[in-house]
Amino acid sequence: MEPDFSRASGGPSYEFAFNSVNFSDRVLRIEIVAGDDGPGAKGAAGEGCSSIADWARHRKRRREDLRRDKECGKYMLEPSTVKIEAEECDTYEETGEEPVAMIEESPPDIGQDGGDGENSDSSWNMECNQVLRVKSIYISSAILAAKSPFFYKLFSNGMKESDQRHATLRITTSEESALMELLSFIYSGKLTTNEPTLLLDILMISDKFEVVSCMRHCSQLLRSLPMTTESALLYLDLPSSISMAAAVQPLTDAAKEFLANKYKDLTKFQDEVMNIPLAGIEAILCSNDLQVASEDAVYDFVIKWVRAQYPRTEERREILGTRLLPLVRFSHMTCRKLRKVLACSDLDHEQASKSVTDALLYKADAPHRQRALAADVLTCRKYTERAYKYRPLKVVEFDQPYPQCIAYLDLKREECSRLFPSGRIYSQAFHLAGQGFFLSAHCNMDQQSAFHCFGLFLGMQEKGSTSVTVDYEFAARTRPSGDFVSKYKGYYTFTGGKAVGYRNLFAIPWPSFMADDSLFFIDGVLHLRAELTIKQS
Incomplete structure (x- = not known):
């Protein structure tokens, strides 16, 4: 039966067993190679990067270098190279001595005459893969396999012989701190840092070793930190592997929401x-x-x-x-x-x-x-309509016998409600005979300033000293028939930047207009129509 690798990290803690010879059945040998971001490199495991922006710039440089190397015919060994080595079974025999918490080894000499010397795989000979140092830690294959498909496959398929007790991972210097945090997390369900640059490195290496629970935990910690434009853009630029997309979706969603709001x-x-x-x-x-x-x-x-x-x-x-x-x-x-x-x-x-x-x-x-x-x-x-500053219209235009257009403006009840006590809604511009016009809906006082009411106006955009005479008619759909009923008509000579209309289009106070039994809202929408005709100019 396949284990459930997606389970959250809220289970039992095995922190006591981390790197303990008494609770381990294998040794994990970690070879650290120089890579393209060697010792002291800016951004190595978050080192030298003072901010998210530094981390992003360093990562971008690394990707560009890799792309150039690929174009030149070079290639790097995968950072998570695994080797299985046969060792004597007495590796774990008790010696009476206290086990060393972390075994630091010097890198083997690269000889000229075999052994650890030349290798037929040219990528092993690249300068960037020179082993700088080696760390060995005691591990429990069961604990690692329970949290990671990578280690599950490694220990179930790659170490079938009983005398194969050592596994070797090869990583770059930029991944060292992140890998140690990841291994500790697999045992304890905790991380020792909330530094965003290191959390990003842990997130990246968690994806490589398929530790979904750690990816999810990093995502939660990063979401709890203050979001900036730089960090939001960086989260959207993370690798889009399937496992990461699922585990980090809340983080990328938060980044998108931040950018959309800002x-x-x-x-x-x-x-x-x-x-x-x-x-x-x-x-x-x-x-x-x-x-x-x-x-x-x-x-x-x-x-x-x-x-x-x-x-x-x-x-x-x-x-x-x-x-x-x-x-x-x-x-x-x-x-x-x-x-x-x-x-x-x-x-x-x-x-x-x-x-x-x-x-x-x-x-x-x-x-x-x-x-x-x-x-x-x-x-x-x-x-879906956005939060437009100017409301969309439907417009039908005619050329004969006169230049004429019919503009339809729909307003939701909620939009009308927000107009009280003195708000306005402007429509998008529409054009007739080369002139730009617009409609505006108002909540204003009636002609005698006795009460608030709904007004509708027609305006012409600024166009210099152009003069245009327009016949216009305002209408609205009414219940129960749903037909458009004329409410106001007139004519006006526009000279640009002017508006004309009626302050109390429905001849009723605002409360009556907005009432639940109002005749003018059909399924919560007010349907207005403006008909314009130009007979002279």
Whole structure:
């Protein structure tokens, strides 16, 4: 029967048995080699790294060096090389002497004439694998095997003969402290450090030796420390092996949440966000609470960021298509911006066309279907509205016999409730005959300043001295029929930056408008319509 390696570390403690000859059946021989981060190297097992940022920079340098070595035809031996050695059975015979807690050995001489000399595996001859020192500790194969699939396989498959009592691990200097902490944890369920750089080293080596309980414990300790942008980005950049992804998911989720909360106002932090790497951008764009003017602004930011980070067209198109465009909610973009999506040379034309088509089909869909798509766990991220500063609209445009458009604005009951006593909600801009307009919903006093009520206004964006005369009509769906009923109509000559409308659209006080039996909320949504016609300019 296979053991359960995922069990938490809350079981019995075997701390008394760690490195004890009396409770051990094997000797673990640990060879420490120089590696690319040799003795005194900055970041070795957290040494020399004064911060998470130092640890991240050191790790990045190591990965770049390994990549260069690979490109040059070099390669390193896996840091966790295992050798099984046959030793005499009397290795564990009592000698009457107190066992040494940690056996430090000098590295064997690298001879010129066999033995420990030349090896047919060229990787063993690399300077970076010169053994600097050796540590030997007493271990219980049962205790290690119970916590680690790595050791379970080693002791069940690799040491079948009774006289094979020694196992050798080869690690780099940067892993030494972390490995000792890991072995101690397997026995005791505890770590002796809360230093973030060392915890990260322990987390990495726990993944190599498949000690899920230690990975989970490191994740918990790191989550309890203050989060910074640097640490959050580092946690998102950890290796994505299956075991680590499962054990460290709470840590990566916390990192994503931190970034999404810190940078939810993209406008405020735009310069800083432009320097955040891809994993961090993905975390930010996944958030429903992103505070942006509209989804148009999200799309514009994505294009600006990817052009700055990926100068090569092929790479830029790949990142957009596979990583970033799926996070843009095209269904809430304006038709004006969707046209620009189709013309963008950075995008794959087929993917851009599909995204725009899906967005237009969503806009044309019935409201109940739209709500179902936003609520479905499989499609919610694609269709859920963010915390837009300007509310999305549905707009239908006509050219004949006059320039005309119909704009539909839906407001949830909760949004209306938050307007009291003097709040405002602005819609996204929409265009008619080349001019930009917007709607704004208000909680204001009526004309006589007697009571609060709901008002709706139409405004034109600043456009110099342009003068446009607009016939407009406001309507709202009412119960029980659900049909739109006209509430106010008029005409106005706009000169830019002006707004016109009605302070008490429904001719009732605010409490009556918000009442449970209000005629104007259908399934918790207020449906407004504004019809604009330009007959002269």
